[in-house]
Amino acid sequence: MSDDESTDATDEASGRGAPSRLGRVLLGVGLAAQASEDFRDMDDTIEYAESAGVPVPDVAAPFASGMMVAAGVGIALWRLPRVATGAAVAFLAVVTGTMHDFWNADEDDKGGERLAFFGNLAMLGGALVFLREAYEN
Numbered sequence: 001m002s003d004d005e006s007t008d009a010t011d012e013a014s015g016r017g018a019p020s021r022l023g024r025v026l027l028g029v030g031l032a033a034q035a036s037e038d039f040r041d042m043d044d045t046i047e048y049a050e051s052a053g054v055p056v057p058d059v060a061a062p063f064a065s066g067m068m069v070a071a072g073v074g075i076a077l078w079r080l081p082r083v084a085t086g087a088a089v090a091f092l093a094v095v096t097g098t099m100h101d102f103w104n105a106d107e108d109d110k111g112g113e114r115l116a117f118f119g120n121l122a123m124l125g126g127a128l129v130f131l132r133e134a135y136e137n
Helices: 003-013 018-039 041-053 055-079 081-097 109-137
Strands: none
Touching: 003 055, 018 041, 018 055, 041 055, 055 081, 081 109
16 A cells, blocks of 8 residues: 555544545645745845844754745645654744744734734644644554
């Protein structure tokens, strides 16, 4: 039985059919696509990380973006699911409150930071659900 068939059989046996697979693909593609946007203008990404007090932002920002692209692809394809979902959870748990602290943002930036915070919070919730699923299978 191939890995794809094994994943499908596990989904069906656990009562998690298409919605779970669809959810993994949507979350994974969303994470990977969002992170890949950081590579389009890495200078701005590094500058943003630096403004938030991230240590060694010229190394941390590209590393984190690459990690999230890999995590998103891993979740979407359900390959190394514990590693992929764990990486997404770790990233989102740290970044959500530190990079998008809307409560400390300037009045002009509060709306965007609030939107990013709650968007990340939603993705963190999805990643936590799939992290649990990865450890149950």
